[in-house]
Amino acid sequence: MRKAISSLLMLATVAAFGCNRSVSKSAKKKLTIAVIPKGTSHEFWKSIHAGAIKASRELSTQGNDVEVIWKGPLREDDREQQIQVVEGFTSQGVDGIVLAPLDNRALVRPVEEAKSANVPTVIIDSGLDSNSIVSFVATDNRKGGMLAADRLGQLLSGKGKVILLRYAEGSASTQDREDGFLQEIKQKFPGIELISSDQYAGATRDTAKRASENLLNRFGEEVQGIFCPNESTTAGMLLALQDIGKAGKVTFVGFDTSQTFIDAMRAKQLHGIVVQNPFNMGYLGVRTMVESLQGKTVDKRIDTGVTMITSDNLDAADTQTLLHPPLEQYLK
Template identity: 30%
Template sequence: MKFSFKRLLTIGAVVLLSVGALAGCGGTGLSSGTSSTTKTEKKKPNKLTVGVSISTLSNPAFIVLKNKIEDYAKKNGTKVQITDAQNDTAKQNNDVEDFIQKKVDAIIVNPCDSSAIAPEVKSANKAGIPVVCVDRSSDGGKVLTTVASDSVKGGKMAAQYLTKLVGKNAKIAEITGIPGASATRERGKGFDTEAKGNLKIVTKQTAGFDRAKALTVAENIIQAHPEIKAIFAQNDEMAVGAAKAVSGSSNKKIKVVGFDGAEAYLKMIKNGQGQATIAQRWDLMGTLSLDAIYDHYQGKKVQKSIKSPIKLTTKANVK
């Protein structure tokens, strides 16, 4: 079969274009919402810019997280841009969208709401920007990893400790966090599962992980249910509020157990105003989040879930 020189040139051009298109599929390896065999363009930590969206900086625990991310990034020469969502899902979505438009190399997000953040995770997927979730997961999209404590296990630990503290079948109350947050679901699941048959939860009310709201909620609970022996608060900000409500009530024997390991509540435990917390390592979550991004840009495998340690902290070991 004979081919003209002009036809050979046409075929050659098509082949070159095909090769070029394949070569252009590099980048992060996360250009779509599904897993990809595409190679990641390797970058050193000092060549990376990371956008960080934190749910709220009114919570001291998240301030520890923020400071550790900043310190660890500085140590490695990584540029970070940190925003405070102020527990506003719309603001957080706008902040993350801004990171995407700025074409940062990666995004670390501590979601206000696990469902509300999902569209932005998907947007980051389309832009080829890896996302790391901290403390709370995303209900949709593809994340590089979620760095968090085992909240279900922590909830069970809290229920087990309360059972020993106030006795089996004692009546207690539970103050829950933001309804849409994965931490709320998971801590509640662990606590409620372990409490079943061991403790009687007479009321369960939300205070949105907020100290002031928890103070009011706890005051109302104590007034409505004077028979309760303890309160489980799903984070330490709410535990501080609950402990203050107990101190201001006629029943100062009500026990309070929190979850986080925040400094303000640790001080209350030390002073005997609170009984215990399931302490998290917020500093470690900060370094683990950046390490996941560093590993990704070095072509290393990143686990889909990275667990940060937790510890039952009481007056006996608070120091």
């Protein structure tokens, strides 16, 4: 009897040891995280890429072997290519996906199929109409639009004619900014007249410039204020205003950042930019994915912050950190 009990205890000890080895091995397993942006050309996406790399390096130094694979469509209106990228990573069996969906509906099916294949997804930047995600890590975009409305309304002293140039249909992030802008303008500045708010710029700076030229040809003599809800629309409108000599004469608030925008602010051609923290977004997107894979509880919604930059705070230390993330340190 004693021998039997002793044997059982020994077997239990061996089993427990083997189980612990298995858990330890699982904990040390290399994790491959696919990060899929909407596009790859804008500074915004480069900042997200750098933040994702920072997270992977930091996690690796903490004993977690994490590899980030960066791949996205060249154009921010190529839904089919982004769908193919998601499907490709699902087929490869990556451990997780961090995705900035081009379209809040078109990417639902591939994300839900990824989940069925045991490949979870963290959504960043722009929302997805699905509950099959780990977390949504993004700017409070409605708040960003409201900040833009407050800035424009104050600069116009609550009166004037304003244009909103929209970005692209299906983009949840910019839709929220546009909605927040319109809501705030109508509620807080009833003396402001929206003379155009239904035109879309398209996915590139060139298409945005053409859309801006069309609007300025139509409303150029009467428009007093303009809001553009992302980097490409702001860049296109700025070029169009410069071409006709109206840059600085029309009150202009944009969204996102680039060196061109900073220079335009110093030249008083751009009167405010709403700035996100894409570096932090990429960083938190990857960290959240890894923590979830490790069995930790993560928040379903993580706000990465939004700030209004004007000539008054342009040179502040915090602003400079936002405007100049350490891209070269992580993207060499």
